[in-house]
Amino acid sequence: MTERAARGEPFLSGMFTRGEVVYADPEDGAASHRERVAIFTGEVLPQYAGDLDDRRVRELLDELAGEMGRALQQEEIHIAYGDQTWTLTAELQPDR
Secondary structure, three states: OHHHHHOOOOOOEEEEEEEEEEEEEOOOOEEEEEEEEEEEEEEOOHHHHOOOOHHHHHHHHHHHHHHHHHHHOOOEEEEEEOOEEEEEEHHHOOOO
């Protein structure tokens, strides 16, 4: 997003939180699967991106999710915006 801002293009502002998801394996009875996650929480700031419509925000979230997916080597990225949720898979991630 900083590159977009430097070019004078619309961007999203927010915060990344890194973490790890632990999956319990019912056959082992123990938490045996882990994977890295990143959570982006943000907003469309009126002073920088107030003219963005929902379609454009979703496009920017897809772009950001693609970057996150590549960095974390994830096959799927789950996105929530407003009352909508969708999954971006590796083959659908922009520039993959």
